[in-house]
Amino acid sequence: MKMRLFATRLMLGAMFLLGCAALSAQEVLWKNSFDTREEREKFTRNGSCHDLTGGVDGSGCLVFQRTLPEGNAVTYELDAKAFRGKRVTLSGMLKAKDLQVPENRHWGPKLALYYRTAAGRENWIESAKEYGSYDWKKLSCTATIPADAEKLQVVTGPQRTAGTLWVDELEIVEAAPSAAAQSGRYENHIVTGWLDRESAEYRAGEPMHFYFRLLDGGLPVKGRVRVVLAADDGRKQTWDAAISEKEPLHITTFLNQPGFVMARVVLLDGEDRPVKRANANGALRDIQYGLAGGVEPEALRQGEPEPEDFDAFWRERKRRLADIPLRVLEKKPFRTTEKSEIFDVKLSCVGKRPVSGYLAIPKGAKPGTLPIRMHYDGYSVRSAQVVDSGRGIDFFVNPHGIENGREESYYAELAKGELSGYGFDNEKNRTGDDSYFNVMILRDLRALEYAKMLPEWNGRDIEVHGGSQGAFQALAVAALNSDVTSCEINIPWFCDLGGVLRGRVRGWRPDYQPGLGYYDTVNFARRVRCPVAVTAGLSDWVCPPSGVMVLYNNLPGPKRLTLKQGLDHAVYLGYDHAKAARREFRHPAAP
Numbered sequence: 023m024k025m026r027l028f029a030t031r032l033m034l035g036a037m038f039l040l041g042c043a044a045l046s047a048q049e050v051l052w053k054n055s056f057d058t059r060e061e062r063e064k065f066t067r068n069g070s071c072h073d074l075t076g077g078v079d080g081s082g083c084l085v086f087q088r089t090l091p092e093g094n095a096v097t098y099e100l101d102a103k104a105f106r107g108k109r110v111t112l113s114g115m116l117k118a119k120d121l122q123v124p125e126n127r128h129w130g131p132k133l134a135l136y137y138r139t140a141a142g143r144e145n146w147i148e149s150a151k152e153y154g155s156y157d158w159k160k161l162s163c164t165a166t167i168p169a170d171a172e173k174l175q176v177v178t179g180p181q182r183t184a185g186t187l188w189v190d191e192l193e194i195v196e197a198a199p200s201a202a203a204q205s206g207r208y209e210n211h212i213v214t215g216w217l218d219r220e221s222a223e224y225r226a227g228e229p230m231h232f233y234f235r236l237l238d239g240g241l242p243v244k245g246r247v248r249v250v251l252a253a254d255d256g257r258k259q260t261w262d263a264a265i266s267e268k269e270p271l272h273i274t275t276f277l278n279q280p281g282f283v284m285a286r287v288v289l290l291d292g293e294d295r296p297v298k299r300a301n302a303n304g305a306l307r308d309i310q311y312g313l314a315g316g317v318e319p320e321a322l323r324q325g326e327p328e329p330e331d332f333d334a335f336w337r338e339r340k341r342r343l344a345d346i347p348l349r350v351l352e353k354k355p356f357r358t359t360e361k362s363e364i365f366d367v368k369l370s371c372v373g374k375r376p377v378s379g380y381l382a383i384p385k386g387a388k389p390g391t392l393p394i395r396m397h398y399d400g401y402s403v404r405s406a407q408v409v410d411s412g413r414g415i416d417f418f419v420n421p422h423g424i425e426n427g428r429e430e431s432y433y434a435e436l437a438k439g440e441l442s443g444y445g446f447d448n449e450k451n452r453t454g455d456d457s458y459f460n461v462m463i464l465r466d467l468r469a470l471e472y473a474k475m476l477p478e479w480n481g482r483d484i485e486v487h488g489g490s491q492g493a494f495q496a497l498a499v500a501a502l503n504s505d506v507t508s509c510e511i512n513i514p515w516f517c518d519l520g521g522v523l524r525g526r527v528r529g530w531r532p533d534y535q536p537g538l539g540y541y542d543t544v545n546f547a548r549r550v551r552c553p554v555a556v557t558a559g560l561s562d563w564v565c566p567p568s569g570v571m572v573l574y575n576n577l578p579g580p581k582r583l584t585l586k587q588g589l590d591h592a593v594y595l596g597y598d599h600a601k602a603a604r605r606e607f608r609h610p611a612a613p
Contacts, residue, residue, distance in 0.1 A: 049195060050194070051110060051194045052100065054193075055077075056077060057082045062084060065097070071096075071179075077191075078115050086188075086189075088186075091182050091184045092182055094182070096179045097176065097177050097178075098176045099175055102174035105167040105174055106170070107167065107168075108166070109165070109292075109293060110165060110166075110194050111162050111164045111195050112133065112147075112149075112162060112164075113191075113193050114178065115160055116159060116161055116188065117156065118188070119186040121152075121153045121154060121187060122153065122183060126229075128259075128273070128274070131179075132179055133163065133189075134148040134177040134178070135176060136177050137173060140170040147163050147165035147294075149161040158188075165294055176194075208297050209299060211297070211299075212594075214234070214588075215234040215313050215588065216587075217230070217587070221605055223605065224317050228276065229274050229275075230277070231273075232272070232313050234270055234287040234311060234313075235271070236265045246263070246264055246289075247263055247271065247287045247288060248287070248290055248294075248296065249273065249287055253284070254280075254281025271287065277317045280321040281568050282316045283316075284560075284567075285312065286312040288308050288309070296308045296309075296310070311588060311597075314587070316567065316571075316605075319567075324518050324521065324544050324545075324572045325520035325521035325523050325526060326520025328542070329539045332540060335540050339460065340502065343371070343464045348471060350367070351368040351376055352366065352367065357408065364408055365380070365383070367379055367381045369468055369469065371468045372461060373423070373464070373465070375465075377469045377472070378425065379417055379420050379469060380409075380418045384413075384414075388478070389477040391478060392415050393414040393415070393482075393483030393484065393485060394414060394417070394479055395409070395415060395416045396466075396470055396486045396487065396499065397418040397487050397488065398421065398492035399420065399421050399491065399492050400491045400492050402491075403444075405420070405427050405433070406419065406420040415478055421462050421465075421491065422444075444458050445532060447532075451532055453536075453537040454537045460540075463498045483508075484507050485509070486499050486506055487511070489511065490514070493511035493556075497550060498541075500546075506552050507553075508554075509550060510555045512556075513591055514558065515565050516531065517544055517565060517569030519534050520539070522534055526566070526568045527568060529562075529565055530564040530591075543573055544569070547573045553579065553580040554582070558585055558589070559590055560585050561594075562590055563591065577609075580609050581608070581609045582608045584606050586603075588602050588603075
């Protein structure tokens with residue numbers, strides 16, 4: 023009986039060990055040990071790079087000896103079809119002597135995979151870079167090869183780096199999901215970053231140094247990230263990299279002309295997919311962080327000139343608006359708060375829909391005592407919001423003139439149907455009259471016209487406020503109504519639409535069409551005479567800083583611009599307004 027039990031346990035133990043071996047085994051998909059001339063010549067036919075005995079355990083290897091920081095790495099072409107859809111790890115043994123840190127950290131000792139997809143997307147996935155002198159050490163990088171990959175290469179050797187580098191035992195295996203990917207626990211992860219200077223300003227051609235760290239619960243950890251870099255000279259690069267817990271990821275770049283360089287780092291999971299988690303509002307966001315540096319921002323000028331008939335165009339549209347008598351179609355009580363009486367208002371206007379919005383008037387306000395505070399919304403299809411400051415007449419205008427306070431399904435249906443992608447129709451944007459934004463701005467003007475008729479207005483003070491698309495509307499109203507006395511906007515949209523024709527970072531906006539010149543925020547800016555205060559993000563990939571800077575440069579009157587480092591259009595996880603580095607531009611008489 024004991025013998026049978028022992029035999030059973032022995033068999034189970036053997037099965038367990040075999041199972042563990044099967045789980046830990048990784049299929050070798052490709053290998054090159056450089057032991058033969060044929061293997062070495064797959065990467066380079068340059069005999070000076072062939073070392074017959076200098077490899078691991080006295081075997082053959084590649085050796086690169088560079089006295090100057092010049093020359094490129096070598097490559098080997100793989101069969102991309104054989105790797106499509108696979109998650110793979112490239113590893114290799116590297117040794118170095120006096121390997122120097124290059125001028126640009128994109129260069130250096132390479133152990134990387136490069137792929138290009140059928141759509142033309144390129145990516146370089148690299149191992150960590152080691153400098154100085156060291157004995158053989160194993161380095162690796164992991165990537166998921168896209169299902170439509172058309173080109174796939176192994177890249178190794180020094181790129182524009184002085185010193186000596188030996189390479190041996192290259193191998194590609196099918197990778198298992200990482201422990202982090204299996205657990206899916208990223209609730210305390212953030213990416214953070216900084217520049218080598220708080221001002222974020224550089225001279226043309228001067229190196230810009232960007233640094234990024236991955237934190238878990240406030241402590242540095244290692245991980246894999248995707249780097250996206252874009253510059254106002256037309257450059258755009260994407261690559262994957264490893265972040266060490268010991269040192270930050272260091273990116274060096276430059277710009278030879280007025281403008282900005284933007285860099286964004288996104289945390290990847292074990293499948294090389296961006297990691298998302300919920301922000302404070304419950305919306306899923308990539309765990310990422312961004313930075314930007316600028317060159318001579320006050321020298322930036324708009325990419326395309328404004329239409330010659332800009333003023334005549336808007337005089338005619340305002341005349342058409344005046345032809346429609348202002349009538350209050352509806353003013354019904356919506357809510358009473360401690361401060362104000364709130365009304366749901368509809369007004370006659372040009373176009374198929376009226377002006378609609380929520381109007382808040384402080385309780386007990388006497389005639390002629392209150393400022394007007396106009397509010398405009400961002401790009402969305404939803405109800406107007408209630409603004410109840412108690413400090414003035416607050417009028418929040420719906421950009422579409424649709425019903426307010428309705429059920430969510432009402433707005434969802436409009437967003438999927440009639441208002442899907444509004445303002446992005448290239449054909450309608452060819453002329454100023456057909457653009458969706460034409461009637462939007464006329465509704466904004468009609469709303470202010472009505473507010474000026476209210477007896478509580480003091481006859482003097484008119485403020486306009488908005489963020490993103492709301493900033494675009496607020497500045498348009500300030501340009502087209504000379505009674506506006508102050509304008510305060512955030513992350514302004516629709517700035518320098520023609521900048522893309524000069525290679526500037528595109529942001530999120532319609533394709534440039536001639537008719538959009540009548541709506542470009544930078545053209546409205548030229549006509550604003552009241553004080554303007556602008557807050558924007560240096561890392562705003564929806565409204566890039568170059569366009570915001572052109573807006574500021576075009577403002578002729580008192581003005582102030584605050585650019586915040588690390589501020590995106592949707593705030594990054596871990597971003598702190600109070601601690602963010604900032605660069606302020608100010609006209610002496612600014613508010």
